[in-house]
Amino acid sequence: xxxxxxxxxxRTLLGAGGLLTRPEDMAGYQTGARHDRGLAAFxxxxxxTEDVSALLAYCYRHAIxxxxxxxxxxxxSGSTPDMSGLQGVLSLDxxxxxxxxDLDNRSVRVGGGLRPSEINSRLEQHSLFFPIDLGADPCAGxxxxxxxxxxxxxxxxxxxxxxxxxxxxxxDEQGTVLDLGDGLRKNNTGVDWKQCFIxxxxxxxxxxxxxxxxxxxxxxxxxxxxxxRSDGHVMGILAAMEDQLGAxxxxxxxxxxxxxxxxxxxxxxxxxxxxxxxxxDHVILxxxxxxxxxxxxxxxxxxxxxxxxxxxxxxxxEPLADAFVGRPHEMWAMRHALSEGVKAAxxxxxxxxxxxxxxxxxxxxxxxxxxEASMPTVRVCDFGHVGDGGLHFNxxxxxxxxxxxxxxxxxxxxxxxxxxxxxxxxxxFSAEHAIGRTNQPFYDRYTKDKLKTMASAFKQxxxxxxxxxxxxx
Numbered sequence: 001x002x003x004x005x006x007x008x009x010x011r012t013l014l015g016a017g018g019l020l021t022r023p024e025d026m027a028g029y030q031t032g033a034r035h036d037r038g039l040a041a042f043x044x045x046x047x048x049t050e051d052v053s054a055l056l057a058y059c060y061r062h063a064i065x066x067x068x069x070x071x072x073x074x075x076x077s078g079s080t081p082d083m084s085g086l087q088g089v090l091s092l093d094x095x096x097x098x099x100x101x102d103l104d105n106r107s108v109r110v111g112g113g114l115r116p117s118e119i120n121s122r123l124e125q126h127s128l129f130f131p132i133d134l135g136a137d138p139c140a141g142x143x144x145x146x147x148x149x150x151x152x153x154x155x156x157x158x159x160x161x162x163x164x165x166x167x168x169x170x171x172d173e174q175g176t177v178l179d180l181g182d183g184l185r186k187n188n189t190g191v192d193w194k195q196c197f198i199x200x201x202x203x204x205x206x207x208x209x210x211x212x213x214x215x216x217x218x219x220x221x222x223x224x225x226x227x228x229r230s231d232g233h234v235m236g237i238l239a240a241m242e243d244q245l246g247a248x249x250x251x252x253x254x255x256x257x258x259x260x261x262x263x264x265x266x267x268x269x270x271x272x273x274x275x276x277x278x279x280x281d282h283v284i285l286x287x288x289x290x291x292x293x294x295x296x297x298x299x300x301x302x303x304x305x306x307x308x309x310x311x312x313x314x315x316x317x318e319p320l321a322d323a324f325v326g327r328p329h330e331m332w333a334m335r336h337a338l339s340e341g342v343k344a345a346x347x348x349x350x351x352x353x354x355x356x357x358x359x360x361x362x363x364x365x366x367x368x369x370x371x372e373a374s375m376p377t378v379r380v381c382d383f384g385h386v387g388d389g390g391l392h393f394n395x396x397x398x399x400x401x402x403x404x405x406x407x408x409x410x411x412x413x414x415x416x417x418x419x420x421x422x423x424x425x426x427x428x429f430s431a432e433h434a435i436g437r438t439n440q441p442f443y444d445r446y447t448k449d450k451l452k453t454m455a456s457a458f459k460q461x462x463x464x465x466x467x468x469x470x471x472x473x
Contacts, residue, residue, distance in 0.1 A: 020045065021043075076437070127217045153385055178205070204458065254383060342394045366425075
C-alpha cells in the first residue's frame with residue numbers, strides 16, 4: 001500500500017482502536033446505503049475534536065485524501081472512498097462524549113457521532129426533542145454536512161434552521177478548530193460563518209460538535225391517510241389543511257402505490273390498511289400535533305382532524321376520494337418502511353429532488369408518462385415530502401435477481417430525470433443529500449461559474465487539503 005509508511009504514525013496519533021486497516025474491519029465503511037463501493041486506505045476513528053485536528057493536520061502535511069463519513073446513510077456516494085485505495089475514511093462514529101443540555105435555552109450541544117435516536121432518547125425525560133424526523137438514523141455531524149430535512153420539515157424546518165452553533169475542524173496545516181456560535185439565537189455581528197459549513201458535504205471542514213435547537217415533544221398527535229381524487233387535487237387539499245389547521249399541521253407526505261407495495265412486501269409486520277387490500281395510486285399521510293397534554297373540555301385532535309376532513313370532503317370540486325384517521329404509530333411505520341422496501345425490491349436508481357410545491361405532482365405526472373412510453377420496464381416507486389416540495393423519485397430497473405443495469409444505462413437514466421427536474425421544472429437535483437460523486441456531474445453542469453469560483457476560493461481559505469468526495473470549483 002502506498003500509504004503504509006503513514007499507518008504507524010496515524011495509529012500512534014489516534015490511539016487504541018482509532019485506526020482500522022484490515023479489510024474485514026473496514027468493509028462496513030467502504031459500502032454505502034445504496035450499494036456504492038470503494039476501497040479505503042484506512043479508517044480513522046477519532047474520539048475528540050483534538051484527535052480530528054491532529055489527524056487533519058497530519059494528512060494535510062502528507063497530502064493524504066480523507067472522506068468524512070457520518071452514519072453512511074447518504075444516497076449520493078458522498079461518504080465512501082473511491083476505488084483507488086488512496087483515500088482514508090474519517091469516521092465520526094466515536095465522537096460521542098459531548099452531550100450538554102441547556103434547558104433554559106432549549107438547546108443541546110452534541111458530539112458529531114451521536115445519532116438522532118440517541119439524542120431524542122436522552123431528551124424524552126425533559127419533554128423535548130430534536131425535530132428532524134428521518135427514515136434513517138445518521139450521525140449529527142453528517143446531518144449538518146448534508147442539511148437533512150425529513151418528514152416534519154413542513155412544521156420544524158431543516159437542520160439549517162435548527163442549528164445554533166458548530167465546532168468545525170479545517171483541513172489545513174494546523175488542523176484549525178473553529179467554534180462557530182454558542183447557542184445564541186440572535187447574533188448579527190457579521191457573517192454567520194456556521195451557515196457556510198451546513199450542506200457542503202464536509203469539503204470545507206469536519207463538523208465535530210453541533211448545537212441544536214430543541215422543540216417541545218408532541219403530547220397529542222392525530223394522523224390520517226388521504227386518497228386524493230386526482231394528482232391535480234393534492235395542492236388544493238394541502239392549502240385547505242394549512243388554512244384550517246395552521247401550526248397544528250406537522251406533516252403532509254406523499255406515497256405512491258408502487259412504493260407502498262414494496263414496503264408491504266418487505267415488512268411482514270405492516271398491516272395493509274386499505275379496504276379490500278386495494279392500494280390507491282397515491283396516498284397522503286397527514287399529521288397534526290400539539291405539544292401539551294389534553295385539557296379538560298378541549299376537542300381531541302382526532303376530532304379536529306375529522307372535522308377538517310369533513311369540510312374538505314364536502315367542497316364542490318370533491319378533492320378527496322377517501323380518507324380515514326388511524327393510529328399514528330401504524331401510519332408512520334408504513335411511511336418509514338418505504339425506503340427499505342423499495343431498496344429491497346430490485347436494482348434502484350434513486351433521486352432526491354425538490355421543486356416549488358406546485359410542481360411536485362406535475363413533475364411526477366410528466367416523468368412517469370415519459371418513462372412509461374420510452375422505458376416501460378422501469379418501475380417508478382416514488383414518495384416524498386409534498387408539503388415542502390421534496391420528492392424521492394426512485395426507479396427500479398429489474399428485480400434483485402436480474403443482472404444490474406450497466407453504468408452507461410444508469411448514467412443515461414440519471415441524466416434524463418435530472419434534465420427534466422432542473423431544466424423543465426426549475427427544481428433541484430439535491431434536496432437533502434448534498435453533493436457526492438453521484439451528484440458531482442450535475443453540480444458541474446448547473447452551477448454558475450461565478451458561484452463555483454466563490455466556492456473554490458472559500459475552500460482554499462478553509463480546508464485547502466484534499467477532503468470530501470465533493471469538488472467545489
